[in-house]
Amino acid sequence: PPLIRILNLTDMENVARQILSHKAWAYYSSASDDGITNIENARAFNRFFFRARVMRPVSKCDPSTTILGFKSRIPVFVSGAALAKLGHPDGEINITKGASKGGIIQMVSSNASLSPNAIMDAADQYQTLFFQLYKHRNDEVAEKRVRDIERLGYKAIFLTVDAIVAGNRERDVRSPWILEEQENGPVYFDVLKGTEQAGEVNIFGTAGALIANDDRDMTWEKTIPWLRSMTKLPIVIKGVQCVEDAVLAAEACCDGILLSNHGGRQLEYSLPPLEVLYSLQQQRPDVFQRLEVYIDGGIRRGTDVVKAVCLGAKAVGLGRPFLYAQSAYGAAGVAKVIEILQREIVTAMRLLGASTVKDLRPEMIQRADWQPV
Numbered sequence: 001p002p003l004i005r006i007l008n009l010t011d012m013e014n015v016a017r018q019i020l021s022h023k024a025w026a027y028y029s030s031a032s033d034d035g036i037t038n039i040e041n042a043r044a045f046n047r048f049f050f051r052a053r054v055m056r057p058v059s060k061c062d063p064s065t066t067i068l069g070f071k072s073r074i075p076v077f078v079s080g081a082a083l084a085k086l087g088h089p090d091g092e093i094n095i096t097k098g099a100s101k102g103g104i105i106q107m108v109s110s111n112a113s114l115s116p117n118a119i120m121d122a123a124d125q126y127q128t129l130f131f132q133l134y135k136h137r138n139d140e141v142a143e144k145r146v147r148d149i150e151r152l153g154y155k156a157i158f159l160t161v162d163a164i165v166a167g168n169r170e171r172d173v174r175s176p177w178i179l180e181e182q183e184n185g186p187v188y189f190d191v192l193k194g195t196e197q198a199g200e201v202n203i204f205g206t207a208g209a210l211i212a213n214d215d216r217d218m219t220w221e222k223t224i225p226w227l228r229s230m231t232k233l234p235i236v237i238k239g240v241q242c243v244e245d246a247v248l249a250a251e252a253c254c255d256g257i258l259l260s261n262h263g264g265r266q267l268e269y270s271l272p273p274l275e276v277l278y279s280l281q282q283q284r285p286d287v288f289q290r291l292e293v294y295i296d297g298g299i300r301r302g303t304d305v306v307k308a309v310c311l312g313a314k315a316v317g318l319g320r321p322f323l324y325a326q327s328a329y330g331a332a333g334v335a336k337v338i339e340i341l342q343r344e345i346v347t348a349m350r351l352l353g354a355s356t357v358k359d360l361r362p363e364m365i366q367r368a369d370w371q372p373v
């Protein structure tokens with residue numbers, strides 16, 4: 001269908017499901033075990049309702065914000081997700097161009113199918129890009145990566161800590177995946193060279209191969225100072241899943257945390273990030289003063305974004321919707337997703353009585369004590 005017919009992010013996903021190869025759909029859509037966390041990530045939003053304020057002037061409504069000091073037209077960023085070329089020949093560059101048009105920040109995956117260099121080259125002069133880091137178990141290899149990223153002009157490091165081994169993603173494992181196809185193709189894939197499974201049918205699923213060399217022994221005490229010692233970039237921990245670790249991240253002087261369970265692709269039955277955000281707001285509101293808090297997982301509507309911002313999130317990330325959009329419509333699809341979210345966010349803010357993101361407050365949210373649909 002023409003892009004004008006795409007009214008929301010579910011429409012976009014439905015188009016992607018039609019056009020993606022079996023393998024690409026399996027990799028993008030998969031989640032751990034029975035997909036409970038993936039489903040509950042989204043369903044959690046149904047439990048939180050607005051306490052709207054009326055008689056407040058909203059003819060001017062500005063949903064813009066900053067993330068780590070960088071401007072963003074809406075409180076939304078692209079969460080780094082691997083292998084955009086599986087869905088479209090231009091891959092991650094579609095996201096870069098779409099994000100530029102929509103005025104939001106792209107976080108580039110360590111396992112992108114294009115090099116960090118090629119993606120940065122596609123960015124416009126004033127565009128902000130962040131980098132998602134999978135720390136290699138060899139510190140020297142990891143250090144080179146970090147220094148390259150800073151030199152290329154990426155503006156923050158999101159260190160992923162929830163994927164030290166791959167979750168059990170059976171949809172992905174079932175779909176045949178020959179790593180050699182990727183190695184020989186035009187894609188950037190140094191990450192696969194030298195892994196045990198290179199060149200074989202991958203019985204551990206795509207993710208198992210992608211993170212085979214990652215550090216499984218990271219700690220707050222060792223890894224954060226190590227990273228600080230080699231880069232001036234802000235450090236955000238991606239994959240915090242409970243209040244205790246949010247506090248530890250603040251104590252380790254991280255610049256931000258992304259409350260995330262990797263889109264339900266890692267630990268099955270990890271809590272929905274919105275619930276963790278709510279608990280953090282209830283139990284440790286001081287943490288929001290010490291670092292920026294973001295969430296991702298299951299965000300599909302402007303109201304989802306607004307709820308998270310009310311509960312203290314500086315911004316939210318989306319993973320799959322941008323992969324689906326670039327697969328189906330290239331950069332224009334990505335820009336369309338941002339436009340849809342912007343319209344939905346502004347509508348929700350106006351009806352809620354908020355004319356800037358500063359007006360979005362925890363008191364505007366009520367957690368349902370009845371059983372929602």
Ligand code: FNR
Pocket residue numbers: 027028029041079080081082109110111112132160238260261262263264265296297298299317318319320321323
């Ligand atoms: C991811 N995610 C991810 N995270 C990360 O830190 N490094 C990565 O390389 C990837 N790769 C990846 C691939 C695919 C296909 C998906 C769907 C996800 C997780 C991602 O950053 C984000 O946390 C989730 O996608 C958020 O959930 P939603 O928005 O997809 O529901």
